[in-house]
Amino acid sequence: MEGEPTAELIRAQLRRLRLNADLSQEEFGKLVHFSGSQVSAIELGxxxxxxxxxxxxxxxxxxxxxxxxxxxxxxxxxxxxxFRPWLEAERQAQQMRCYQPTLVPGLLQTENYARAVIRTDDMICDDELERRLSVRMDRQSILSSPDRPKYVAVIEETVLRRADEGFRGLMTDQLAHLIECAERPHIHVHIVPTEVTMHVGLVGPFALARGSDGGWVGHLENQLGGVVVDNDEDVAILLSRWESVRSEALSRRQSIELMKEVMTS
Incomplete structure (x- = not known):
């Protein structure tokens, strides 16, 4: 795996702890419900x-x-x-803003929704899918930490209604989670209704994070990954576009009512 030095440390610590507990690989395997050969393979990388x-x-x-x-x-x-600078910006953020025209934002996704989104890339193997999924779920912990940021998301109504017969149950759970998140005092979710046909945000998704120093950092997603934006002029453009997008969306309460309506329709 990437991050190999840390992975090697985990394997070394695992072996040290097992030996300190005076357990053979077979004995340890029985306790953790793995075979001794599997324990050996993990310890050897x-x-x-x-x-x-x-x-x-x-x-x-x-x-x-x-x-x-x-x-x-x-x-x-x-x-x-x-992506690492953006992860750091997320962890240190006091305020966050996110606009998504096509998907539920990653920090508000359920595990099943996130897995379905990641699985659309048919070039990744199951192990890589689970690794990406665990990272995404771990990122969400910032919204429940003691020093959690204020998080404001703007989503298109079409995102809520993207559910064919096979996806409907998953989307119902996702909508319930989204409503639960939106009712927390530090999370605001605003929906851009379908009757708003054109606005500047449709060019693509973006996010903004404000650190303790008052400075903003932006993040733009694209098909090959994304880019962190910290140039003052470019950040100013994103902040201006955020205000434009936010002005097209419904109020917080109206948005929650719309999500409830979509979920039960």
Whole structure:
């Protein structure tokens, strides 16, 4: 996996902790519900690190979640270089703004919705899908942390109504989660109704994060990944476009009522 130095540290710590507990690979495997050969393959780096395995290992070895915490670091280190500055901006943000014309924003996605979105890329294997999914779910923790930022999202109504027969149950759960998020005091979700046919935001999704120093950083998504925007002039343009997009959306309460209507229709 990417972030290999951290992955090597996890494997070394796993082996050290197991030996300190005076457990053979077979004995340890029985406790974590894996075979001894699987434990060996994980320790030797012949098998990818598994979140469930490490969670069980933490419980059995009484590590205080050391191994799963290290896995989160490895996953963060394994992110593409262009994305790491934005992850850091998210973690330090006091305010966040996001506009999405085609999808529910990542920080508000359910696990099943996120998996379906990631799975649309048929070039990634199952292990990579699960790695990306765990990173996305972990990112959401900033919205429930003690120093959580104020988060404002603007979404197109068409995003809520994109549900064929096979996707409807998943989308119903996603809408329920979105409503629950929108009713938290620090999260605002605003919907741009379908009757607003053209506006500047339709050019593409973007996000903004304001740090403790008062400065803003932007993030633009594209088919190849994304780019972090920290140039003052470009950030000013994004802030101006945010105001334009936000002005087209319904109020917070109207948006929640619309989401409830879509969910039950």
């Amino acid at each position: 012949q098998r990818p690190l598994d979140r469930f395995f490490l969670k069980r290992a933490d419980e059995v070895l009484g590590t205080g979640a050391l191994l799963t915490s290290l896995l989160k670091l490895a996953e963060r280190d394994g992110q593409p270089s262009w």
